[in-house]
Amino acid sequence: MTTPRLASSRRSRTRANGDGTVYQRKDGRWEAAGYVLAPGHTRKRVRVYGTTRKDAMAKLTEKIAASNRGLPVAAADSTVSAYLAYWLDGVAIHHLRENTYTRYAAAIRLHINPGLGARKLARLTTRDVRTLLDGLRTTCQCCAQQQDMKRQRCCAIGQCCEKRLSPLTVTYLHAVLKSALEHAVREDELPRNVARNVKTATPRPRRFQPFTTAEARQFLHRASKDQLHALYELALRTGLRKGELLGLHWEDLDLNGGTATIHRSLQRTRSQGLTVLNTKTLASERRIALPTECISSLKIHQERQQEERQAAGKGWTDSDLVFTTPQGKPLDPTNLTRRFRRLLHSSGLRTIRFHDLRHSTATLLLEQGVDLVVIKELLGHAHIGVTAGVYAHVRLRLQRQAIDTLGNALGPTGTPDDSPTAAVVR
Structure with a gap:
């Protein structure tokens, strides 16, 4: 009498074809696996993990649902270029403005893919990312991208112009790669974001020359x-x-x-x-x-x-x-x-x-003693730290003027007015 019930119970736990499988690992985590659409119009088996069976199945179901809608799902065994293509067209495009998306795509196509595109996503290391960034800092981009072959100039005739990327551009490329890999971590494709372990020097802010009064x-x-x-x-x-x-x-x-x-x-x-x-x-x-x-x-x-x-x-x-x-x-x-x-x-x-007119506004307001919070609200900066950082040199100059003004008021030490009575602040 009990055998049919056991069989019925086992049959009720059997998942339909295409729903994937789920089981508990020896380390206590739950693993779910199934086939989804991958970049290049192929199908690959992906694995996701969760602290509970329900959590793992929810992640797998989300990937399968996206696959059924025709959206490719990147797998850890795909190449970096394939994953970045998926991330650009399946994720970033929905959160970025069009011009920002265009800049991201150009950064990946021109600089990231040539150095890392052929690497497997799961095998990407911190050293790979550091090597890429170091190469971008030191390599002439005309030579690397063969930009002068058609024009027969510069590197093509053996006279390298040594056109290297600016520190600000290298930092930007690093940020794009970090953002893409962070999404891979959130989707449990990677255990950690290896790009975060690479520290880049803080680039100097762009110098601007605002109008004087x-x-x-x-x-x-x-x-x-x-x-x-x-x-x-x-x-x-x-x-x-x-x-x-x-x-x-x-x-x-x-x-x-x-x-x-x-x-x-x-x-x-x-x-x-x-x-x-x-x-x-x-x-x-x-x-x-x-x-x-x-x-x-x-x-x-x-x-x-x-x-x-x-x-x-x-x-x-x-x-x-x-x-x-x-x-x-x-x-x-x-x-x-x-x-x-x-x-x-x-x-x-x-x-x-033209943008220096905006810098002129902030600089002139600072020199007139307007509070930094008011300037931040007028310019529409997201955080006051942005305002303070951009105009740090102006604030430093104002500090110097304030210190000099105080020095002139106090005069040299040891003057007849330098007495305990005169030092009392009222």
């Missing part, structure tokens, strides 16, 4: 005669990014209340061309106060835009953007950069990047 005044005076006067006023007086300026809509501005809501950015992407996207980060979404000068220039700009709308007639593109072409279309960021450089040249000012 005199240069800023000269720039604003010359810009007052330009059609984009309102844009340049906003850029220098509020520190808005180029994309944030070009993505401003009239509905984002409250000219009566004197505020602007920043939550969009105009970017050029490969698939959609000029398009308005969300701001760079969540912290970039902010509401700022508009200076009186900006409000006045924006009202004049609005009147001029109405005249352009009437002149264009049916050829006007109603985008509601604040800064447009004479036909109402979005301004291309590259064209804005060209116009900015021409304005600097005609003003007799030294050439700086």
Whole structure:
């Protein structure tokens, strides 16, 4: 009587074909295995682990479900290049902005895959990653990628230009690799992230040359005669990014209340061309106060835009953007950069990047004694550490000025005023 019940119980625990298998290992962990779609349109057997049977089966079921939807699942025995292809197209693409995804793909294609692509993911070591990064620091990229073979220049004719990657670029490549391998750890494909064990030197921040107070005044005076006067006023007086300026809509501005809501950015992407996207980060979404000068220039700009709308007639593109072409279309960021450089040249000012107007805003505010927290909120930085780090040299100079001011007030030691009574602070 008991035999049929045992048989029935065993049959109830039998899994259907394709569901995979699950069992408990000697070390106490549960292991589940099954076949899934792998990069290259092949099928491979993957293994996942969990602290409980339910946990292991949940991980395997998730992989099988993704495989059934046509998404390849990387396996530990796949190559690094195959895994990175899976990570880019199956994971990163859903979390990154298009331009960021494009930069990640270029970094992997040009620099990571040539050095590590053929290695097995499961056999990747810390030494492999360190060797890759050391090679990127010391190897001429023209030679490594044979960029000059077609042009018959530089390395192709035996005159190496020694074009090496900057420390900042090497750090960026390291970060991309770390991010990809971290996902492999989360999916239990790797026991640890070997890229995390490699320490890279902190790159020096990019040097920038913001406007001095005199240069800023000269720039604003010359810009007052330009059609984009309102844009340049906003850029220098509020520190808005180029994309944030070009993505401003009239509905984002409250000219009566004197505020602007920043939550969009105009970017050029490969698939959609000029398009308005969300701001760079969540912290970039902010509401700022508009200076009186900006409000006045924006009202004049609005009147001029109405005249352009009437002149264009049916050829006007109603985008509601604040800064447009004479036909109402979005301004291309590259064209804005060209116009900015021409304005600097005609003003007799030294050439700086457009982004340096943002640095000028922060620097001038710091020199006027504005609190770092206020500057951080105005610029839309995610953390105050970003603001403090970028403008550390400015703060150091201000500290030096403060110390010198105190030294002048105290005077040299041993003067007649140097008495216990005079030293009391009241």
